[in-house]
Amino acid sequence: MNSGGARPGRNEPCPCGSGRKYKYCHGQVVAPATPPSPANPHEVSALVTLVNQDRLGEAELKARALLATQPNAGMLWKVLGVALVRQGKDALQALRRAAELLPNDAEAHANLGAALHDRAQWAPALESLRRVLAIQPGNVEALVDAANSLRGLGRARDAVPLYERALQRNPQLVEAQNNLGNAFLELGQYTEAARCYRTALGMKPDDVQILCNLGNALVRQGLLGEAMTLSERAVGLDPRSSSAHNSLGLVLAALGRREEAVAHYRQALTLNAAYVDALNNLGAVLRDLGESRESVSLYQRAIELEPRRAESHCNLGTVLFELRHVDEAAESFSRALALQPDYAPAHLSLGLALRQQRRPDDAEKSCAAALAIDPNYVEALSFLGELRADRGQFADAESLFRRAIELRPDFAFGYSGIATHRKMTRDDRQWLAGAEALLDKRLPLATEISLRYALGKYFDDVQEYDDAFSHYRRANELSKRQGAKYDGRKLTDRVDQIIRTFDEAFMRGRPDDASAAELPILIVGMPRSGTSLTEQILASHPSAFGAGEVIFWDAAYDAYRDAEPVARAGPELIAGMARDYLGRLQSMSGGATRVVDKMPANFLHAGLIHFALPRARIIHMRRHPFDTCLSIYFQNFFNIGPYAHDLNDLAHFYGEYVRITDHWRALLPASALLEVPYEALIEDQEGWTRRMLDFVGLPWDSRCLDFHKTERVVITASKWQVRQKVHSGSSGRWRNYEKYLGPLQGLVDHRVHPLA
Numbered sequence: 001m002n003s004g005g006a007r008p009g010r011n012e013p014c015p016c017g018s019g020r021k022y023k024y025c026h027g028q029v030v031a032p033a034t035p036p037s038p039a040n041p042h043e044v045s046a047l048v049t050l051v052n053q054d055r056l057g058e059a060e061l062k063a064r065a066l067l068a069t070q071p072n073a074g075m076l077w078k079v080l081g082v083a084l085v086r087q088g089k090d091a092l093q094a095l096r097r098a099a100e101l102l103p104n105d106a107e108a109h110a111n112l113g114a115a116l117h118d119r120a121q122w123a124p125a126l127e128s129l130r131r132v133l134a135i136q137p138g139n140v141e142a143l144v145d146a147a148n149s150l151r152g153l154g155r156a157r158d159a160v161p162l163y164e165r166a167l168q169r170n171p172q173l174v175e176a177q178n179n180l181g182n183a184f185l186e187l188g189q190y191t192e193a194a195r196c197y198r199t200a201l202g203m204k205p206d207d208v209q210i211l212c213n214l215g216n217a218l219v220r221q222g223l224l225g226e227a228m229t230l231s232e233r234a235v236g237l238d239p240r241s242s243s244a245h246n247s248l249g250l251v252l253a254a255l256g257r258r259e260e261a262v263a264h265y266r267q268a269l270t271l272n273a274a275y276v277d278a279l280n281n282l283g284a285v286l287r288d289l290g291e292s293r294e295s296v297s298l299y300q301r302a303i304e305l306e307p308r309r310a311e312s313h314c315n316l317g318t319v320l321f322e323l324r325h326v327d328e329a330a331e332s333f334s335r336a337l338a339l340q341p342d343y344a345p346a347h348l349s350l351g352l353a354l355r356q357q358r359r360p361d362d363a364e365k366s367c368a369a370a371l372a373i374d375p376n377y378v379e380a381l382s383f384l385g386e387l388r389a390d391r392g393q394f395a396d397a398e399s400l401f402r403r404a405i406e407l408r409p410d411f412a413f414g415y416s417g418i419a420t421h422r423k424m425t426r427d428d429r430q431w432l433a434g435a436e437a438l439l440d441k442r443l444p445l446a447t448e449i450s451l452r453y454a455l456g457k458y459f460d461d462v463q464e465y466d467d468a469f470s471h472y473r474r475a476n477e478l479s480k481r482q483g484a485k486y487d488g489r490k491l492t493d494r495v496d497q498i499i500r501t502f503d504e505a506f507m508r509g510r511p512d513d514a515s516a517a518e519l520p521i522l523i524v525g526m527p528r529s530g531t532s533l534t535e536q537i538l539a540s541h542p543s544a545f546g547a548g549e550v551i552f553w554d555a556a557y558d559a560y561r562d563a564e565p566v567a568r569a570g571p572e573l574i575a576g577m578a579r580d581y582l583g584r585l586q587s588m589s590g591g592a593t594r595v596v597d598k599m600p601a602n603f604l605h606a607g608l609i610h611f612a613l614p615r616a617r618i619i620h621m622r623r624h625p626f627d628t629c630l631s632i633y634f635q636n637f638f639n640i641g642p643y644a645h646d647l648n649d650l651a652h653f654y655g656e657y658v659r660i661t662d663h664w665r666a667l668l669p670a671s672a673l674l675e676v677p678y679e680a681l682i683e684d685q686e687g688w689t690r691r692m693l694d695f696v697g698l699p700w701d702s703r704c705l706d707f708h709k710t711e712r713v714v715i716t717a718s719k720w721q722v723r724q725k726v727h728s729g730s731s732g733r734w735r736n737y738e739k740y741l742g743p744l745q746g747l748v749d750h751r752v753h754p755l756a
Contacts, residue, residue, distance in 0.1 A: 047154035048080045051086070057085040078108050081115075091115060106135040110142050111231055117145050120306075122152035142167045144176045151179070154310055154340035156186040174203050175746040178210055181217065190220040208234045212247035219254050227251045242272035246281060250668050253285045256442020261285050276302045280315055287319055288444035290481030295319045298395070310340035322446070327358045341606065344373040348380045355387065358548055358588075363387060364670045378404040378411050385414075389421045397421055405434070405723030412438050412451045416636075419454040424461040432458060451476045453636040460634070465736045473740075479636075486649040488656075493658050495604070497561070499663050502607030507667060510611055511571045515578040518615045519585055521596045521696050522601040525621035526657055527629035527640060530678035531705075534574055534621055535598040540707040541698055545592035552597075553605040554583050560608065578612040583671040593698055603657060606664040610672050618668070620661060623678035625654055626734035647743035654747055679731050 043066055050059035063080040070076060078098035084091035095112040113128030113395040129146040132139050147162035163180035166173055181196030195216035204210060211234040218227035222743055228251045234244035249264035265282035268275055283298035299316035306312065317332030333350035336343055350695040351366030360570060370380040374674050385400035401417040409413075415435045424431070443451065454474035459468035521538060523531045539546030556577045560568060566572050583597040602609065606618050629650040664673060674695045681688045689704050734741060 002693075008380050009257040043081065044075050047076070049081060051083055052715075054086075056083045056087045058086070072101060074098050074105070074108070077101060078105070078111070079280070081111060085111075085115070092119075099131075103134060105130075106132045106139060106142075108363070109135070113149075114146055115147055118553055119122040119307075120152060122149045122308075125149045126153070130431045138169055139505065140169050140173065140176075143169075144173065144179070145181070147176075149465075151183055151186065152308075154343070156183040160187075167466070169461060172203065174200050174207070174210075177203070178213060181213055185217055185220070186212070188220075190217050193217040194221065206237055208238045208241045208432065209243050211237070212241075212243045215247045216250055219250050224251060228255075240271055242268040242275050242278065245271065246275065246278045249281060249285070250280070253281070253288075258285050258289055258442075274305050276306050276312065279305075280312055281317070283315055288446070290445045290478075292319050292323055294702075296323070308339055310343045310346060312545065313339065314343065314346045314349055317346075317353070318367045321349065321353060321356075326353050329353050330357065337431070342373055344370040344377055344380070347373070348377070348383060351380075351383060351387075359491070360387065360390060376407050378408045378414070381407070382413050382417055385417050389417075394421050397481045409434065410441065412443065412447045412454075416454040419457045424458045426462050428458065437514065437576075442672045445478060445481060449475050450636060453634075456602060456634060460736075465738075468681075469737055469740050475636065476633060479645045480642070486646065486653075488643075488649065488652045489490060491653065491656050493644075498557070498604060498607070498660060501561075502663075502667070504667060507607070507611060508612065513571075514611075515575070515582070515613050516615055517578070517582050517613060518617075518697060519582060519589070519593070519595055520613060520616040521594050522606075522616060522618045523596060523598040523600075523601055524606060524618060526603075526632070526654065527600050527601070527637070527644075528625070528635065529621040529623040529628050530681060531598045531600050531621050533678075534619060534676065534681070534692070535596050537685075537704050537707045538594070538596050538692065538696070538698075541594075541693065541701050542703070543592055543595055543698055545589045546595040546598070547585060547588045549599040550584060550588075550597040551599070553599070553602050553609060556581070557605050557608055559628050574612045577606075577608075579737055581613070594698060603661055603664075606673065607667060610668055614672065617670070618673045619674060619692060619695070620664075620675045621678055622675055624734065625729070625745060626741055626744055627731065629654055629744055629747070630734050630737060630741070646743070651743050651747060654744075682731055 016739070045064055047059050047066075048063070050056075060080060060083045063076050063083060067073065067076050067080065074097075077094050081091045081094035081098055084094055089704060092112075092115055095108075095115050098105075098108045099112045109128045109131040113125050113132060116125035119125075126149040126189045128144045129149060132142040133146065136142070143162050143166035144754070147159040150156070150159035150162065150535050160183050163183060166176045167180065170176075175198050175201040181193045181200065184190070184193035184196060194214060194217040196216060197210055197272075199364065200210045201207065201214060205255065211230050215227040215230040218224070218230070228248075231244065231248040231251050234241060235248055238244055245264040245268040248262040249268065250263065252258070252261035262282065262285055265278050265285065268278040268632040269282065279298045279302040283295040283302070286292070286298070287295045294318055299319065300311055302309070302312040303316065307401075313332045313336035317336065319330040320326075320332060323328035326704055330350060330353035333346050333353060336346035337350065340346070347370035351363040351370070354360075354363035364384075366382050367380055367387060370377055371384070375382070381400050383403070385397040388394075388400065389397040397665060398418055398421065401414040404411050405414040412435075415431060415438070418431060432455075435451060435458070438451055438513070439448070439455075442460060454469045456468045456471035456475060459465070459471065521544070523534050523538075525531055535546045535548075538544050559579070563573055585597065589595045601619075602618075603620065606620075609616060609618065629647065632640070632644050632650060633647065635644075641653075643649040665675070674692065676688060676692065686705060690700060693700060693704065
């Protein structure tokens with residue numbers, strides 16, 4: 001969320017009220033005692049007199065006439081520039097020419113720097129202003145404008161000493177005092193920011209912008225009562241101030257009164273449609289309310305208005321990430337860092353995206369970069385905990401989660417991290433008290449969802465099943481507000497289409513020269529059916545590599561479906577798919593002879609996979625439908641579809657899964673498809689492990705029985721479970737919740753699921 005403090009430039013008018021930051025925006029222009037040749041000193045003095053008498057049109061015409069014969073007269077260009085500025089005309093060309101011809105004239109460089117500053121052209125403005133300060137180190141206006149330009153470039157830390165130098169020379173500079181507060185606010189030094197704003201407010205007690213800025217600093221300090229008083233006063237002083245409504249929105253959002261905050265942010269934007277702070281803040285509160293798609297358009301608008309503001313790119317990336325557009329999110333975070341390399345939230349957010357892209361080492365580097373900027377950044381500490389858990393380092397992970405909670409006792413994701421990565425017990429009373437206390441607050445949507453899932457996990461672990469289901473049900477109801485609604489008809493149509501396309505006649509049409517590659521092992525099935533466990537077992541073999549969930553076949557099927565009939569009939573389209581997929585696996589494999597792709601949803605595309613890669617091996621994991629669906633319902637997935645949040649939708653999805661896998665069972669040869677009952681694997685781990693290894697063409701290796709000792713990165717929801725020895729505790733778990741499973745009852749019919 002944006003601090004709401006005024007940005008350099010447009011939102012910080014000159015104290016005189018003219019709206020200009022130029023040295024000459026008020027007062028008089030003074031001609032030098034000895035003007036540089038070739039300008040005639042009398043002609044220049046006459047022009048200066050016209051400007052100072054506000055006869056600006058005459059001054060412009062006479063200056064242009066003189067420049068026609070004296071094009072290199074720097075003073076003429078300087079006066080022309082001033083005349084144009086004071087008429088509100090474009091003066092940039094004249095100001096640039098004056099600065100070029102008068103390299104030692106501090107005022108000429110100051111005028112150019114101020115013009116560039118007002119256009120938010122921060123880098124060239126800073127260059128001109130530094131020329132001023134080289135000539136006049138104590139030029140207060142140049143110090144302030146240079147500091148503003150540094151802030152515009154995202155360099156608030158460098159701006160602070162320039163503001164302080166200006167204030168040493170003139171402590172009564174309200175603008176410099178206010179903007180120094182803005183710099184401290186951007187640096188997260190909220191106490192120092194409030195001190196500056198209070199000083200500025202002492203000089204201008206009824207200044208609405210300073211009232212707003214002080215209120216925003218107090219919000220960051222948690223002093224919400226005083227912040228509310230200041231923001232309401234600002235709105236009272238000027239009900240048409242967009243800054244005042246934005247500031248009040250910030251306080252209301254911090255108090256959990258998000259609907260009221262939305263109203264004030266929208267009012268701010270009604271008053272000023274180009275108010276980037278309000279666009280960012282409204283986007284943030286709508287995300288908290290589950291309106292992520294509107295947030296995208298708000299952040300995109302903010303970027304259109306100020307393309308160089310890193311925060312807006314980071315905000316857009318965050319909401320894209322929440323909508324599961326991981327690659328686009330990563331691009332947004334990278335753009336933010338290109339604009340502001342020391343922006344810790346962008347480093348952290350990029351790390352989150354890199355983790356989902358299966359780049360754990362790069363994710364850890366991004367997390368380390370965020371912590372190097374802010375060692376007490378609780379979100380980064382928590383994410384580092386997740387990265388440690390991905391590698392099976394659960395003790396280290398928990399210590400990081402606890403460190404985050406110590407720094408911020410209301411950090412809900414720290415509580416969630418602890419519950420997710422171990423079995424909770426009744427000895428975790430302190431954890432329970434802290435987590436339940438948080439629910440008394442008005443939490444952001446994603447925060448409450450995470451906490452509800454964690455509390456559900458706690459009560460399930462301690463066998464208080466009614467309380468567990470209550471929290472899980474609430475988590476899922478809240479999750480429905482985050483994304484798209486489940487469209488069962490769309491899935492049914494897709495399954496119908498796949499069954500019609502990939503029939504027995506189609507399979508007979510495979511060319512004789514189809515790929516003979518044996519590299520891929522695909523583990524398919526419903527989520528939470530044992531796919532991660534099976535991958536861990538096979539990846540423990542020295543000749544196999546576990547690639548996690550490889551995103552490929554959904555898009556490949558869409559490409560095949562949408563291709564022209566001639567292309568579908570030819571061999572090249574399918575052959576190209578096989579080459580692309582094998583290339584992706586080989587880039588991950590590190591020389592392994594088998595690569596395991598455990599994307600569960602590939603159950604939809606087993607026919608296309610077998611057609612393209614007839615020697616690939618497909619292992620279909622099957623688990624009791626109640627245990628499968630309940631486990632999905634109890635899990636806070638990152639990238640699962642909306643069917644997961646409603647038992648009726650789960651029942652429909654599961655029925656379509658059975659329909660398509662029944663089709664593949666009838667169509668594919670036994671050499672291509674092995675069905676593994678999860679319950680049987682748990683009961684006879686060695687027997688089924690031998691059978692799976694034989695099926696994929698790998699020799700027996702006892703390390704597959706000690707899969708829980710295998711060191712590898714696992715980022716799925718099962719990363720804790722796959723590092724435990726096999727036990728039967730998860731089989732038949734549904735009986736603890738039987739009274740809640742009415743919508744799933746139809747799945748026990750043996751015609752739907754033979755293992756029920």
